[in-house]
Amino acid sequence: MIVIEDPDDRRVAPFRLNERGLTSRAQRRDDGGDGLFMAEGDLVVERALEAGCVPVMALIDAKHPPAIVERLAALVPIYSGGERLRAAITKLGMPYSVVALFQRPPRAAVADLVVRSRRLVIVEAVDNPVNIGSIARNALALGWDGLLLDSTSADPLARRALRVSMGHSLHLPHARTDDLAATVNALSAAGVVVCALTPATDALPLDEVPHAERMAVIVGSERGGLTPAAMEAASYRVSIPMQDGVDSLNVAAATAIACWQLRSATTSAADR
Numbered sequence: 001m002i003v004i005e006d007p008d009d010r011r012v013a014p015f016r017l018n019e020r021g022l023t024s025r026a027q028r029r030d031d032g033g034d035g036l037f038m039a040e041g042d043l044v045v046e047r048a049l050e051a052g053c054v055p056v057m058a059l060i061d062a063k064h065p066p067a068i069v070e071r072l073a074a075l076v077p078i079y080s081g082g083e084r085l086r087a088a089i090t091k092l093g094m095p096y097s098v099v100a101l102f103q104r105p106p107r108a109a110v111a112d113l114v115v116r117s118r119r120l121v122i123v124e125a126v127d128n129p130v131n132i133g134s135i136a137r138n139a140l141a142l143g144w145d146g147l148l149l150d151s152t153s154a155d156p157l158a159r160r161a162l163r164v165s166m167g168h169s170l171h172l173p174h175a176r177t178d179d180l181a182a183t184v185n186a187l188s189a190a191g192v193v194v195c196a197l198t199p200a201t202d203a204l205p206l207d208e209v210p211h212a213e214r215m216a217v218i219v220g221s222e223r224g225g226l227t228p229a230a231m232e233a234a235s236y237r238v239s240i241p242m243q244d245g246v247d248s249l250n251v252a253a254a255t256a257i258a259c260w261q262l263r264s265a266t267t268s269a270a271d272r
Helices: 010-016 042-050 069-073 083-090 110-116 129-141 159-165 180-189 228-233 251-261 265-271
Strands: 036-040 055-061 078-081 098-103 119-123 146-150 174-177 193-197 215-219 236-239
Touching (some): 010 055, 010 083, 010 098, 036 042, 036 159, 042 098, 055 069, 110 146, 110 174, 110 180, 119 129, 174 180, 180 193, 180 215, 180 228, 193 251
Parallel strands (some): 119 146, 119 215, 193 215, 193 236
């Protein structure tokens, strides 16, 4: 381990980078994998390694090094320091015992994700990484196998998204589309039943949606909802019945309910 005593030490400068510094907009649009992402905490770091991601460097607690450091030490430089120093470097008030930088892995192409997914969550204009992390965690937990995002939604590998998903967003294949409505139309043409969530009172109640072998759920921003183009491309406009006076749920909570209700027959059998 390399002991760091100055938070401005150039060797740990990459840990001071913000999201744009870790990955530029052009790199985030690249399906081939480019740039870096930051994994915070031993659990997220472990899941990044399990996902096959390539580490670059790590910063750990000098007094209480986590067990995962043994795996990291065989792969990358390990820097260590006290709590105040690590907080100053990472800009975290309560720094984790380990923070690691990884190379961003390649991302699935839209066509490939569509072909192999039987249960697909589609996200439009959800720009909060906390919501994206929660959606990824919920989808994976409930047996869904893909996440499709439009170009305006937050990055599933952003620091906050990874923290909230507890690293699970690294294990849920995701892709980005520049034309969400066209992609949804292609899904429908391929026989995928696409359900667009909406609080509209004239929408089909969620528990009345007929199950199919291949299904998708589209969710939109909490303020504006789905665009008309995305809504029109779906097979059904679907609502979650709620008490009077409450017209909507947090987008991650709504996604979890829809994923549970529309889960595949295989997942349902496993639940029993």
